[in-house]
Structures are given as C-alpha cells and as structure tokens.
Amino acid sequence: MSSCSRARALLATVAAAFVVLAASCTGNGDTVTIGDSGIDGLVTIGPTCPVVQEDTPCPDQPYQATIVVLEESGEEVTRVTSGEDGRFRLRLAPRSYTLVPQSPNAGAPPFASEVAVEVKEHEFAEVAIAYDSGIR
Secondary structure, eight states: OOHHHHHHHHHHHHHHHHHHHHHTBOTTSOBOOOSSOEEEEEEEEEOOSSSOBTTBOOOOEEOOOEEEEEETTSOEEEEEEOOTTSEEEEEOOSEEEEEEEOOSSTTSSSBOOOEEEEEOTTOEEEEEEEEEOOOO
C-alpha cells in the first residue's frame, strides 16, 4: 500500500469518527447514547379543508415541524424537524422525555400539545403529534 493510500485510509477513518462524535452530541454539551433505542414520530396537521363534509374525506396531512425534546428535568436534549412526509427518527438513550411541538406563529395556529414519551432499552417508541390548523 502506497503512502498516499495509507493517508487516504487514515483520513477516511478520522472523518468517520468525527461524524459519529458530532452526531452523538446535543446542543447543551451532553452526550446522547447512539444505539438501538429512541423515537419514531409522525407529525400531521388538520383539518386541511375549509368545510368538512360527510361524503368528502379530508384526512389530516403530513406536516413539517420542529419538535424540541426535553428531559424530565426540563433541559433541552435536542431538536428535530420532521420531513415533508411528517416523519422523524431520533436515537435517544432510554428514559422519559417530553416532546414540545413548536408553532411557526407564536400565539396562533397551527399548534400542537406536548407529548410525554418513555423510551425503553432496545426499542423505538412510536409517537404521533397532531397539529391543529385552526381551520373551522
């Protein structure tokens, strides 16, 4: 193996280690255990039709939103933004968390309630967050 090949291999290893380290840190300097536990979430919004009629379905739609994750102490662990499909996945250490959906319009719809979730070892807790669009 040439010295250039060894240097590239070493650089790739260091870069991979950096990515893993960066992914395991939260905004407050604490470390989150990256493993096989966490939260699988789906964020929806509804109603999305101005007038809901019995013969015309108007199901809730996926919604892209920012969710703040708090520990039991109230400390922020991380934030996540759901995708355009409304889904998000977080790898978190087993413990209790509170998910706090953020409203894009302070004091006005859309808004959603906080959700308490218990992450168990070796499991992903499934969570549904429903935003109220304010349409009536």
